[in-house]
Amino acid sequence: MTPKTLVDKIWDAHLVRPETESTPAVLYVDLHLVHEVTSPQAFAELRNRGVRVRRPDLTLATMDHSTPTTPRSAGRLQVLDVQASAQLKQLETNCEEFGIELFGLDDTRQGIVHVIGPEQGLTQPGMTIVCGDSHTSTHGAFGALAFGIGTSEVGYVLATQTLLQRKPRNMELRIDGVLPRGVTAKDIILAVIAKIGIGGATGNVLEYSGSAIRSLGMEERMTICNMSIEAGARAGLIAPDETTFEYIAGRPFAPAGADWDAALARWNQLAGDEGASYDRSVHLEAASLAPMITFGTNPSMAIPIDGHVPNPSEAGSGPERVDLDKALRYMALEPGQSLLGHAVDVVFVGSCTNSRISDLREAAAVMRGRRVAAGVRMLVVPGSRNVKREAEAEGLDRIFLEAGAEWREAGCSMCIAMNGDQLAPGQSAVSTSNRNFEGRQGKGGRTFLASPLTAAATAVAGAIADVRTLS
């Protein structure tokens, strides 16, 4: 038998109909996550056509993108934006009408869709998971084939629990060795994207392997898979192992008892077979990595934090040069300059990339006994209400508040600037989120993507700072 990769195994196990020349495969979906922004038009389509939701029991909805994160008053979240409020109400109506479980604003489990799936134990190895959101790649950290879809496809999955798919190519990203001090999962993925490029993994599932990946905890693996889409990947993927199983065990939706044993037996068969081949392999040495930060307007424009902004005149004459020129103009940066010491207005710790408890612990470890520099606004936004409670139980909220940071409610917040949290034109931010596109964090805002450690060090210094040399 030909040796199979992890993707091959998941793919084959979900074929309702194999692909042919003329028709893509009909692929079964094990879990469909839904949020308020990309679903209303899909539910409307179902209603138009008189179709019901085929498997509400495999569907879960939450509210995250357009929800405000301003602290609750008397336990209630106030949604002042009229359009956002209508959108959230629409999701309630849709879930009610179609019988879908919703983690609404009053639910203690509410949070960013890619934080709550794993947190609840819904994300499990070997599953197919989709959501109308590109960062669905996050769930690949568990060895699940998870990818983002558009609103039309949200409708198809609601109606049939399947999708028409062509099998993706499979690219291996192998990282071996031991990470240097101050280098985190976020730095790994920024280095990967910088190496292979913003479209470098288009059409591929990116499977991460190697000893450096094996040594990472689940939350760090999620950070890496989360940003796979920023290199154009269809999905990110990491073969499940003991670390994975340990993380899932005991979570609310995780299998238990005899089901757990059966699941473990299944999950242990998932890793790629000896000798299975990839369409392409790329290798990085962990020891060569440094804390990374972006300087430009897409996530591949990243450099080591003590590096220098590249010079467009050295980027040839093609589109790269045009892109780079435009990016530096937008970011108000000079070719060849260092970013260390570059003043910022805002520091944002949050988003589905870096808003889990380990991220908050890292940021808090830097903030403890230090203060946010004068003139800098720091927002710390937990990824879910569970993360928020856990952080508060550990006293992390006190550390942030005493340092002068804002401690917010769970949501996407300043990652996407459609919920009231945003940069003003011309402001600069170091952000732990995943996109530095023009205006992503607010029209005219300038984003530098980095790890929670770098973000916290920057908040303290008031300017971009290297956590390894923070005084």
Next chain:
Amino acid sequence: MRPFTSLTSSCVVLHAANVDTDQIIPARFLKTIERRGLGAHLFADWRLDEQGQPRPDFPLNSPDAVGAAILVAGDNFGCGSSREHAPWALLDFGFRAVISTGFADIFRNNALKTGLLPVALSTSAHATLLEQLAESPRAPVAIDLESQTATLPDGTAHAFAVDPFARHCLLNGVDELGFLLEQDAAIAAYESTHTAHVCTR
């Protein structure tokens, strides 16, 4: 879905690679629950100034752009967010096709499902097209989905690839949902032999 068979139109050229969907339609316009009306916000931050007035130097505002149903842009068009609002906005603005050398996966999928044709030309054909449009900005390009060719202003025809099933849907103006709903028996058979991994209720 509106069928797509063939199209002959002038083009607008956007000289940028890696155009992300946050530029095509900024997130603040995604609070809508409708598909319609998004054209007003297409490329909002590039196309309009602080007062909401058209920026004269933006290609879509050029007099040459009037009536153009084809957008020509650089490689990796539509990267980033999965928002289908991006092709909705392009269609609502009046575009029926985008020509590039490559598209981000989710954008390509979304476009095909909404009736906006993504046309990926070879790097050389794309460069030739840009040269010809630089010379005569209003020159027409003809796109024929049946034969999967784009005919440039100089009359040369260039092939482009489209998934056969997506092509069938576009030519006939049907979406994939009809096909998937017809798979009911196969889906039920699959479900009867595969127990669900989770139950969300």
